[in-house]
Amino acid sequence: MKRVLLVCPGRGSYGRDTLRSIPPTPSVLAANDFRAALGRPTPSEIDATDTFSSRLHVAGENASILTMAATLADRDQLKGVDVVGVVGNSMGWYTALAVAGALPLHDGLRLVETMGQYQAQNVIGGQLLYPLANANWQCLPSPELDVILDDTPELYHSIHLGGQAVLGGSIDAINRAMKRLPPRKIGDRDAPMVLPLHSAFHTPLMAPTAARAQVDLADLGWQAPSVPLVDGHGTVHWPRHASPGQLREYTLGAQVTEPYDFALGLRTALRELAPDAIVLLGPGGNLGGAVGQVLAREGWRGVHDKASFQALQAREPLVLAMNRPEQRALVT
Numbered sequence: 001m002k003r004v005l006l007v008c009p010g011r012g013s014y015g016r017d018t019l020r021s022i023p024p025t026p027s028v029l030a031a032n033d034f035r036a037a038l039g040r041p042t043p044s045e046i047d048a049t050d051t052f053s054s055r056l057h058v059a060g061e062n063a064s065i066l067t068m069a070a071t072l073a074d075r076d077q078l079k080g081v082d083v084v085g086v087v088g089n090s091m092g093w094y095t096a097l098a099v100a101g102a103l104p105l106h107d108g109l110r111l112v113e114t115m116g117q118y119q120a121q122n123v124i125g126g127q128l129l130y131p132l133a134n135a136n137w138q139c140l141p142s143p144e145l146d147v148i149l150d151d152t153p154e155l156y157h158s159i160h161l162g163g164q165a166v167l168g169g170s171i172d173a174i175n176r177a178m179k180r181l182p183p184r185k186i187g188d189r190d191a192p193m194v195l196p197l198h199s200a201f202h203t204p205l206m207a208p209t210a211a212r213a214q215v216d217l218a219d220l221g222w223q224a225p226s227v228p229l230v231d232g233h234g235t236v237h238w239p240r241h242a243s244p245g246q247l248r249e250y251t252l253g254a255q256v257t258e259p260y261d262f263a264l265g266l267r268t269a270l271r272e273l274a275p276d277a278i279v280l281l282g283p284g285g286n287l288g289g290a291v292g293q294v295l296a297r298e299g300w301r302g303v304h305d306k307a308s309f310q311a312l313q314a315r316e317p318l319v320l321a322m323n324r325p326e327q328r329a330l331v332t
């Protein structure tokens with residue numbers, strides 16, 4: 001039986017090509033019931049629309065629950081695999097808590113819904129994406145990045161993605177960074193690139209949000225996970241031994257206000273759990289590059305750049321994206 005590490009994507013993963021892709025699995029039906037009880041459109045209803053709309057699908061109050069529903073749908077359909085651990089990226093940490101059993105499903109839905117609703121008509125600052133690697137995933141020197149971070153007030157590291165940096169900050173800080181960072185490419189897209197309708201997640205600007213969540217979500221049913229769960233500090237929360245209080249404090253504190261190091265979490269999971277394969281759940285196919293870049297920096301199974309990663313994938317797929325039918329078939 002293949003030993004797999006599950007990766008739960010962040011809220012920006014649901015896009016135009018994800019429309020009408022969420023099947024009515026048991027967890028998705030539970031998410032639908034949860035939202036319907038609140039008088040809000042269900043994930044299935046939003047997913048079923050004919051056209052993609054940023055106002056509907058990208059807005060935080062919908063994007064988070066859509067991403068979670070897609071992730072849960074894929075988790076429900078896994079067969080013939082041994083799940084050895086779970087990691088998440090950014091908001092994907094909240095989904096990972098439910099997938100790993102550290103929160104009951106209803107409480108995981110409530111966590112995602114609450115944090116998403118805080119963003120409704122209340123985007124705080126912004127985020128931008130900047131590549132730190134070239135097209136073959138080799139590191140690009142970026143000395144100007146540290147200089148800009150040091151001398152731009154309210155600009156911070158937000159997410160460490162391996163070969164890409166996500167910066168968060170006030171609108172003024174983001175605008176300043178956009179003008180000063182040397183132009184680069186992410187595929188065929190120009191960078192630096194502003195992420196639409198994203199608050200300055202994982203920065204000190206979110207401290208009021210963290211304080212509010214600690215009150216509104218004080219009664220969530222935290223528990224040790226049923227499988228190892230790795231957070232953005234690289235901490236492994238082990239079954240039976242993890243502290244529910246530590247999970248609560250991290251999730252509603254540091255996870256909101258400090259940089260989320262997805263690369264560190266993934267690297268730790270690879271070293272501690274030694275999976276046979278990495279499964280990208282939900283609309284997480286766009287994390288394939290970030291995961292591959294972490295593998296290259298780690299030298300995992302002879303991967304040192306994009307070319308060697310692609311050669312390994314062709315020979316014996318290591319990273320399985322559930323949105324790719326041929327890869328999905330290997331784990332369902």
